[in-house]
Amino acid sequence: MSVIRSGVDTGSAEFAANREAMEAKLAELAAEHAKAIAGGGEKYVERHRKRGKLLARERIELLIDEDSPFLELSPLAAWGTDYHVGGSVVTGIGVVEGVECMIVANDPTVKGGASNPSSLKKGLRAAEIAAENRLPTINLVESGGADLPTQKEIFIPGGRTFRNLTTSSAARIPTIALVFGNSTAGGAYLPGMSDYVVMVKERAKVFLGGPPLVKMATGEESDDESLGGAEMHARTSGLADYLAHDEQDAIRIGRSIVKRLNWHKQGPSPKPDYAEPVLDAQDLLGIVPTDLKIPFDPREVIGRIVDGSDFDEFKPLYGTSLVTGWANLHGYPIGILANAQGVLFSEESQKATQFIQLANQTDTPLLFLHNTTGYMVGKEYEQGGIIKHGAMMINAVSNSKVPHLSVLMGASYGAGHYGMCGRAYGPRFLFAWPSAKSAVMGPAQLAGVLSIVARQAAAGRGQPYDEDADAAMRAMVEQQIEAESLPMFLSGMLYDDGIIDPRDTRTVLGLCLSAIHNGPIRGAEGFGVFRM
Ligand code: COA
Secondary structure, eight states: OOBOOOOOOTTSHHHHHHHHHHHHHHHHHHHHHHHHHTTTOHHHHHHHHHTTOOOHHHHHHHHSOTTOOEEEEOTTTTTTSSSOTTTTEEEEEEEETTEEEEEEEEOTTTGGGOBOHHHHHHHHHHHHHHHHHTOOEEEEEEEOOBOGGGHHHHHHHHHHHHHHHHHHHHTTOOEEEEEEEEEOGGGGHHHHTOSEEEEETTTOBOOSSOHHHHHHHHOOOOOHHHHHBHHHIIIIIOOOSEEESSHHHHHHHHHHHHHTTOOOOOSOOOOSSOOOOSSOGGGGGGTSOSSTTSOOOTHHHHTTTSGGGBOEEESTTSSTTEEEEEEEETTEEEEEEEESSSEEOHHHHHHHHHHHHHHHHTTOOEEEEEEEOEEOOSHHHHHTTHHHHHHHHHHHHHHOOSOEEEEEEEEEEHHHHHHTTOGGGOOSEEEEOTTOEEESSOHHHHHHHHHHHHHHHHHHHTOOOOHHHHHHHHHHHHHHHHHHHSHHHHHHTTSSSOBOOGGGHHHHHHHHHHHHTTSOOOOOSOOOOOOO
């Protein structure tokens, strides 16, 4: 056993200040999460209830196994946009009859559950997670379909939603639609493309065109029930496989469908008896300095998230700005790469490359803990081949086939974000702590670069440089980049799968690893050409 010993002084003023800052950020985060939970607001929630309907989250709660966790994904989708926080849909992984499923529930209290560009991105991300991790999908449908004023942004890419359902089915990953209300036009293909369809009597309405549209198109007089009611679909069209008396009955039928899926996970089982970390997860609140320029030891984090705080470090004396090593998390073996001093040099890049190859040789999933300002710049480093070495690491990350998990603890800047398996590198899940920041570079550096470029351009034209305008530009750009680097903004853009309380990291990663093991775990047999 190599149990990590903590060097954190939890009684220090610095620790207290860090914790206070983190708690303030968590309070802000809770306020934003509350907006998503509140749905369309009191008026619409009230109206929905008066109609005798359950809210999206209540439907989910009844669907999943009693007292089992629900790993909600992208709860802050649409943050910072004109759309409601949450994107009018709830997505996440829940356990139904012992099977981990991707659950996608429209929130009918927000604009009738209509899908806007953020809802679409969120739904597509959920489908990607379901496909990569081999999770059955359960759609809880009640939606006004496309948000009509923004149709140009969703109509064409939105077709993917229906394609995803049928490609999932082709991959033998089941799809189930429980239809609680409206599912019109394109929305009709949600049940249309699903393996199993349940419709709630007198509530579900599934048609390509409602009565007004039919009247316009063909002159035919019709009504909702005969065009797309649940009874009609169960008895006449055959689109509904099951007719539910009410919402609870639909959920019961949904659960019984999952029970009969004869589902088997394909990944190896976790070790049955594992120890909790020796170090206290509560301390994670005070470890990240308020100023991200001050480095912190990621072993302090690793020791608080892995089983028994037991971590076997690999190459501890080489490339010390990146910590690499092996551990277990909730009984699952993992390899960890964690930034220590911020900057990645050639040694760290080569160490990471070797470590990623080793994990692939042993089919071991990888966890990336981000706190990096990027790869080192400067003449000495360029001449030493930093581009080649960074590229080796990015090659290894890109072509690695074992599942990757990423957690943005602090900084995640520049190509360092790529090398550490940032969003574009396809980690199975990516979460951020409230302390995280991510951008092409730091705000001050970015503003400074723009200033130097503008100054040189003015000199090239033989014009004097306006120093006052430069100072104003720098201040404005710095402010803009700072705002755009913050986790809520990035979460709003769907660049992560959620912002989490650092103390929940172990639980969240454990749930992710369990979901991931629905599919096989197999390392890469080859990489791209490594430049030497
Ligand atoms: N696009 C944009 N806004 C929509 C919308 C859509 N597809 N569907 C509903 N909304 C809005 C409504 O305008 C209303 O906004 P407001 O409260 O700010 O005035 C709000 O969502 C609630 O709609 P409302 O009709 O009052 O809710 P409801 O629960 O009584 O009915 C529907 C819900 C979905 C049955 C009904 O709104 C509807 O038929 N929408 C259009 C469905 C459609 O034909 N979609 C085409 C998809 S391609």
